[in-house]
Amino acid sequence: MADNKDVTITVNGGGSGAGLSQVAEGTVQIGNSDVFAEEKLKDADAEKAKSLVDHQVAVVSIAAVANKDVGVDNLTKAQLVDIFTGKVTNWKDVGGKDQKIVLVNRPASSGTRATFEKFALGTKSEDLSGSITEDASGTVRKLVSETPGAIGYLALSYLDDSIQALKYEGVEPKAENVADGKYPVWAYEHMYTKGEPQGAVKAFLDYMLSDEIQKKDVTDLGYIPVGDMKIKRDVEGNVSNK
Secondary structure (H helix, E strand, O other): OOOOOOOOOOOOOOOHHHHHHHHHHOOOOOEEEOOOHHHHOOHHHHHHHHOEEEEEEEEEEEEEEEOOOOOOOEEOHHHHHHHHOOOOOEHHHHOOOOOEOEEEEOOOOOHHHHHHHHHHHOOOOOOOOOOEEOOOHHHHHHHHHHOOOEEEEEEHHHOOOOOEEOEEOOEOOOHHHHHOOOOOOEEEEEEEEEOOOOHHHHHHHHHHOOHHHHHHHHHHOOOEOHHHOOEEEOOOOOEEEO
């Protein structure tokens, strides 16, 4: 906007579902999403997905995170599934302290939750009695850091020393491991348009994919430039070399 005085960009939150629904309905020009439109807009809304054009502008990776005092820094896929479906309720059962596990989950509408369930768990998590549901990533981090026994999940951009980022099957959640396919819990950051973009909308999307944004802002914010990925993934979750 600083360089384009005749353009106004308004950004609203609300989750991937809101972004996709609103762009499909024509109430916004760009709908941002952590998931493919075909995954989110199904059944009665499937036709809406067909009208949308996908622009992949970055990659987000998600890590399971725990309170620093639980005594665990690595979990297997099976252990995560057991925790997020309520089969394991004490950290001692996965090599940690004798302490109750407190789940901090995201709401069902969350693209972050969908990505974590699909690629970390391979199944749906449960909204268990006693668990906490929170949509704001900053609040998730604060809750996990301050709640004894807490576990949740966050994009790599939100990791800091206040929480314990957990390895997945022994692999550390970091950009280089995502880029070469070692760490599987990631998704594209999509910017959808209804039909091919024109004018200022196209110019803005071109700007998002420019070196100016990709090589500095995307990286500085803790995301991964799409050009750094050595692999690609389709809507079915199939991974192949670029």
